Amino acid sequence: MLVLGIETTCDETAAAVVERQADGSARILSNVVRSQTGEHAPYGGVVPEIAARAHVDLLDGIVARAMKESGVDFPQLSGVAAAAGPGLIGGVIVGLTTAKAIALVHRTPLIAVNHLEAHALTPRLTGRLEFPYCLFLASGGHTQIVAVLGVGNYVRLGTTVDDAMGEAFDKVAKMLGLPYPGGPQVERAATSGDATRFTFPRPMLGRPDANFSLSGLKTAVRNEAGRIDPLQPQDISDLCAGFQAAVLEATADRLSVGLKLFQERFGTPRALVAAGGVAANQAIRGALEDVAARARTPLIIPPPDLCTDNGAMIAWAGAERLAVGLTDTLEAPPRARWLLDAEAQAPAGFANSRAGF
Ligand code: KG4
Numbered sequence: 001m002l003v004l005g006i007e008t009t010c011d012e013t014a015a016a017v018v019e020r021q022a023d024g025s026a027r028i029l030s031n032v033v034r035s036q037t038g039e040h041a042p043y044g045g046v047v048p049e050i051a052a053r054a055h056v057d058l059l060d061g062i063v064a065r066a067m068k069e070s071g072v073d074f075p076q077l078s079g080v081a082a083a084a085g086p087g088l089i090g091g092v093i094v095g096l097t098t099a100k101a102i103a104l105v106h107r108t109p110l111i112a113v114n115h116l117e118a119h120a121l122t123p124r125l126t127g128r129l130e131f132p133y134c135l136f137l138a139s140g141g142h143t144q145i146v147a148v149l150g151v152g153n154y155v156r157l158g159t160t161v162d163d164a165m166g167e168a169f170d171k172v173a174k175m176l177g178l179p180y181p182g183g184p185q186v187e188r189a190a191t192s193g194d195a196t197r198f199t200f201p202r203p204m205l206g207r208p209d210a211n212f213s214l215s216g217l218k219t220a221v222r223n224e225a226g227r228i229d230p231l232q233p234q235d236i237s238d239l240c241a242g243f244q245a246a247v248l249e250a251t252a253d254r255l256s257v258g259l260k261l262f263q264e265r266f267g268t269p270r271a272l273v274a275a276g277g278v279a280a281n282q283a284i285r286g287a288l289e290d291v292a293a294r295a296r297t298p299l300i301i302p303p304p305d306l307c308t309d310n311g312a313m314i315a316w317a318g319a320e321r322l323a324v325g326l327t328d329t330l331e332a333p334p335r336a337r338w339l340l341d342a343e344a345q346a347p348a349g350f351a352n353s354r355a356g357f
């Protein structure tokens, strides 16, 4: 089957065409991503109204390009998928409405995809992986450990009680005067830094649940940075290195608990999978290798351009849902908040303004 996928939940306008064979194998026929970084950089973060307007301006052209590059005509599509949330509602409406129009005109099924589900299913796009597996999802809006049991069947084992991990990277970058988006900047600065110069807290270390907390660590970085005036490039590198080392240690600890909880509830996972923008971080990849090796489970991390937001993951999630008969009507609502695990509750003390996940 051939599925067109549309992604507009944050600051990437993206469309892709993906083919799924009956045996579950996949081929990406086109994958066009237009990042709006340039539009948002002057403000140091994503401005929702600017994002929504940019999606309106860009999406038709991006869809046309994705279709052209794939060599597929609209009548050949088996379905059209759009990320219907969670995300910035203006952008979500743009993508979902466009998908509905295409579905209506070309009489093809609509699949309203949860953006988090698309991240969760990406390792089945990039390789052959059977259920169940343990997912570490870390991006600008979410930080979760999820048991992926089947298409549409997810159990959240841990989540952040405050900031998302990518958000913490972005905020640290901003407070140190590094440009947006901050994650890659912090990673780059950290490579020439001394991680031992500052001792930052390792949040939640040793706790029996698999939750994360990042806002205290972020505040600790702010406090140390505030004591140095003026901040020199080496100070910034050392602060970034110290911050990243604390994130790595906390992540390794939280994930080892998450894998233990997985084992207790669902048996041995087929793999530990990392997804979301933060999984593009090479140092985090290294830390995850250690965690996976200790748990004797394979580690799978999709290539960086499929970890950050893209249309191929939406098309693929659409194809996976379509393959098991899950489609949506043209009434499907755009959703700013949309839990992957319908049973999951916000953890005690949950205080995140950005992430309704
Ligand atoms: O998945 P994604 O592209 O968009 C969301 O759904 O949020 O993730 C973007 C997030 C941003 O917060 C960005 O700073 C972070 O992922 N990120 C990184 C790196 N590359 C992107 N964080 C740390 N290190 C990186 N190399």
Ligand code: ZN
Pocket (backbone or CB within 6 Å): 115, 119, 139, 276, 277, 308, 309
């Ligand atoms: Zn994402």
